[in-house]
Amino acid sequence: MSTDDSLDPIFEDRNSRRFARIYDSMNERSERKLESVRSELFRHVTGNVVEIGPGTGTNLRYYNIAEHVTLVEPYSAMRRILSARVGTARNSNLFSIVDGRAESMPADSQSIDTVVSTLVLCSVPDLDRTLAEIRRILKPNGALVFLEHHVGNGIRSKTQHALTPFMKKYAANCHLDRNTPQAICNAGFSVQSVVAVPNDLSLRLLPSWPMTAGIAIAA
């Protein structure tokens, strides 16, 4: 399932393994501020769910009303931490972990009620293909529940463009300069509700970037 020859390989190097190791401690402070955003978003996460790029499993504790959740994570360093966390989660029987990629997912067309993507669309090698794939697997009127950072305006966007090569290398292909909300709309989703994100979230050593959280419906 995870071997699709038309996709560039995912490179798992020393930097991406290190990124997985430090991910939770690096984000501890910003995660406290994101708790209310994630809680609000997950009120909309129902039915048969696919989460792309679950990483270390930050979202596991927010699943309350889903029926089943397939966690699609291509990086083995992330999957190892995720798997340990699923094992000890109160709701561990909800989850299956898959070695796969968001650009080519292990789900039939129109079979999924909700796709979850939090801080992932910045990292996928092919954003448009990922969004098309999400649309393919969602049922009519299914929901993409997302929380994503994206490019800002003016001097901020210049900084984001300048830092993106560094981030790609050291933060598992993270692009600071993608216009993700626009890409979601271009892919044929209509954003039905937006959840406010605190604007003072800074990651260690980095200023905060614009973020959008919301529910997009496959139009």
Ligand SMILES: C[S@@+](CC[C@H](N)C(=O)[O-])C[C@H]1O[C@@H](n2cnc3c(N)ncnc32)[C@H](O)[C@@H]1O
């Ligand atoms: C910044 S982390 C976000 C982790 C988690 N979703 C969160 O909210 O904290 C980005 C995640 O996207 C994953 N990722 C990168 N490329 C991907 C792809 N093509 N398909 C699915 N996940 C991918 C990475 O392995 C990593 O787990």
